[in-house]
Amino acid sequence: ESTDGSESSAGFPPGFLWGSATAAYQIEGAVREDGRTPSIWDTFSRTPGKVLGGDTGDVAVDHYHRMRDDVRMMADLGLSAYRFSVSWPRVQPGGSGPASGRGLDFYRALTDELLAAGITPSLTLYHWDLPQELETPRAGGSAAEGGWPQRDTANRFAEYAGLVAEALGDRVDLWTTLNEPWCSAFLGYGSGVHAPGRTDPVAALRAAHHLNLAHGLGVQALRAALPGRARIGVSLNPSAVRPLTRSADDLDAQRRIDALANRIFTGPMLSGAYPSDLMADTAHLTDWSFVREGDAATAGAPLDFLGINYYAPTVVSGSPPGGDADRHDDHGASDHSPWPGAQSVTFHRPPGELTAMDWSVDPTGLYDLLTRYAREAPGLELMVTENGAAYDDKPGPDGAVHDPDRIRYLHGHLAAVRRAMLDGADVRGYFLWSLLDNFEWAYGYSKRFGAVYVDYETLERTPKSSARWYGRVARTGVLPSAVPDAAR
Numbered sequence: 001e002s003t004d005g006s007e008s009s010a011g012f013p014p015g016f017l018w019g020s021a022t023a024a025y026q027i028e029g030a031v032r033e034d035g036r037t038p039s040i041w042d043t044f045s046r047t048p049g050k051v052l053g054g055d056t057g058d059v060a061v062d063h064y065h066r067m068r069d070d071v072r073m074m075a076d077l078g079l080s081a082y083r084f085s086v087s088w089p090r091v092q093p094g095g096s097g098p099a100s101g102r103g104l105d106f107y108r109a110l111t112d113e114l115l116a117a118g119i120t121p122s123l124t125l126y127h128w129d130l131p132q133e134l135e136t137p138r139a140g141g142s143a144a145e146g147g148w149p150q151r152d153t154a155n156r157f158a159e160y161a162g163l164v165a166e167a168l169g170d171r172v173d174l175w176t177t178l179n180e181p182w183c184s185a186f187l188g189y190g191s192g193v194h195a196p197g198r199t200d201p202v203a204a205l206r207a208a209h210h211l212n213l214a215h216g217l218g219v220q221a222l223r224a225a226l227p228g229r230a231r232i233g234v235s236l237n238p239s240a241v242r243p244l245t246r247s248a249d250d251l252d253a254q255r256r257i258d259a260l261a262n263r264i265f266t267g268p269m270l271s272g273a274y275p276s277d278l279m280a281d282t283a284h285l286t287d288w289s290f291v292r293e294g295d296a297a298t299a300g301a302p303l304d305f306l307g308i309n310y311y312a313p314t315v316v317s318g319s320p321p322g323g324d325a326d327r328h329d330d331h332g333a334s335d336h337s338p339w340p341g342a343q344s345v346t347f348h349r350p351p352g353e354l355t356a357m358d359w360s361v362d363p364t365g366l367y368d369l370l371t372r373y374a375r376e377a378p379g380l381e382l383m384v385t386e387n388g389a390a391y392d393d394k395p396g397p398d399g400a401v402h403d404p405d406r407i408r409y410l411h412g413h414l415a416a417v418r419r420a421m422l423d424g425a426d427v428r429g430y431f432l433w434s435l436l437d438n439f440e441w442a443y444g445y446s447k448r449f450g451a452v453y454v455d456y457e458t459l460e461r462t463p464k465s466s467a468r469w470y471g472r473v474a475r476t477g478v479l480p481s482a483v484p485d486a487a488r
C-alpha cells in the first residue's frame with residue numbers, strides 16, 4: 001500500500017524512521033532485580049514531596065517483564081524504529097567497575113526482539129538515571145556532593161559508554177549519548193524539580209559543562225568501540241524561544257534564554273566553544289574556571305546526527321509587564337529558577353490551545369528549530385527524537401481509548417517536519433513520545449503521553465486511536481491531508 005510520495009508534500013522518503021520513544025526509569029520497573037542498584041531517581045521519588053502522589057518507578061509499566069509483548073505491539077502497529085534508554089545502574093551497578101551480565105542480558109534480549117521484528121533499535125545511554133553512588137558515595141568518597149557538578153562523573157560516563165558499546169555494538173547502529181542535558185543540569189541542580197533536587201545555580205552550570213564533557217568523551221569511547229556503520233548523536237531539548245514584543249528588552253531576554261537553553265550545549269557540541277555572551281551573562285555567579293583548556297573542543301567531537309526533542313515554544317519578555325501575576329513556569333512550587341542569572345526574564349504562556357501539561361500546541365516551533373539547525377549545522381543529519389503530548393485519556397464504555405486531540409497534535413507536528421524537510425532540513429526520523437503511558441517524572445503517573453493506554457491497576461495495554469493512526473502513517477509513509485473527522 002506504500003506510495004512513492006517522496007516528491008509530494010505529504011510523502012516522506014523511503015527509509016525514514018517511524019518510531020516511538022521511552023526511557024528506562026519511566027517504564028521498566030524491576031528496580032531491585034538482577035543486581036540493579038538505585039539511581040538518583042529512585043532516591044528522589046522516595047523523598048516525600050518531590051513527586052506528585054508519592055509515585056515512584058518501582059513498578060512503572062513493568063516493561064522489564066513485558067518487553068516481548070511491548071515489542072510485538074510496536075510491530076503490530078507498524079512502527080519501524082524504537083528509541084529506548086539503558087539504565088546505567090542496571091548494567092554497571094554503582095556507576096563504576098565491571099558490567100553486570102544480567103543487566104546487559106535484558107538489553108541484548110530487547111534488541112534481539114526488535115531486530116527479529118524488523119524494528120531499528122536506537123539506544124540512548126543516559127536518560128537521567130545517574131547511579132546514586134556517583135551522586136553521594138556511601139563510603140570512602142569525598143564529603144562533597146558528587147554527581148554532574150563533579151568533573152569525574154564525565155569520566156565515569158565515558159567508561160560506561162564504552163562498556164555498553166562493547167556489549168551491544170554488534171546489534172545497535174544508532175547511538176545517543178545524552179537525553180536533554182539541559183534538564184539534567186538545570187532541573188536537577190538548579191530548580192531542583194528533578195533528581196537529585198539540588199538548588200544551586202553554580203552547581204547547575206558546572207553540571208552543564210560536565211555533561212558537555214561527558215558527551216564528548218562518550219562520543220570518543222563509542223567511536224573506539226563501535227563498528228564504522230554506527231551513527232552517533234545527542235538528543236537536546238532546544239527551546240524555540242520567542243520575544244513577547246520586538247522591544248530591545250524582550251529581544252535581549254530571548255538572546256539570554258537562547259544562550260542558557262540552547263547555545264550552552266550546541267556551542268561546545270557543534271562548534272567546540274562556549275558562547276561569550278553566556279559567560280558574560282553569568283560572570284557574577286562564576287568565573288567558569290571549571291572549564292579546562294581543550295574541554296570545549298572535546299565536547300565538539302564530530303557527530304552523525306542531532307536529535308531534537310520538541311513539545312512547545314517559549315515566550316519571554318525582558319521586564320515583567322504586569323508584575324508577578326503574569327509569571328508562568330512549569331516548575332511547581334519551587335522558588336528556584338532553572339535559569340542562572342536571568343532574574344530579569346519573565347516567561348509567558350503562549351497563546352492558543354493547551355495540552356494536559358498546560359503546554360501550548362504550536363508546530364511552528366518545531367519547524368523553526370529544524371530549519372535553524374539545518375542552517376547552523378549544514379551536513380548534520382537531524383532526527384526528531386521526541387515529540388508528543390499529554391491528554392486526559394480515558395477508556396470509553398467499550399474499553400476503547402479515543403484521543404482525537406493527540407491525533408491532531410501529531411498531524412500538525414508531522415506536517416511541520418515535512419515542511420522543514422522540503423525547506424532543506426535533512427530529517428531522518430521521527431520518534432513519538434511516548435509508546436506507552438508512563439512515569440512522567442515529577443508528575444508521577446498523572447500525565448499520559450502514551451500512544452498506548454496503560455491501566456495502572458492491571459498494567460494492561462490498549463492502543464489509543466492515535467496509535468492506530470500513527471501506525472498507518474508509518475506503514476504508508478504518507479501523512480493524510482486531513483485528520484479523521486473524529487479528530488476535528
Ligand code: GBH
Nearest residue numbers: 023179180183237314329330338386433440
Ligand atoms: C522530555 O522532557 C523527556 O525527555 C521525557 O522523559 C518526558 O517524559 C517528556 O519530555 C515529557 O515531559 O518551563 O522554561 O523550564 C521534556 C522536558 C519540558 C523541559 C518543558 C522544559 C519547559 C521549559 N521539558 N520544559 S521551562
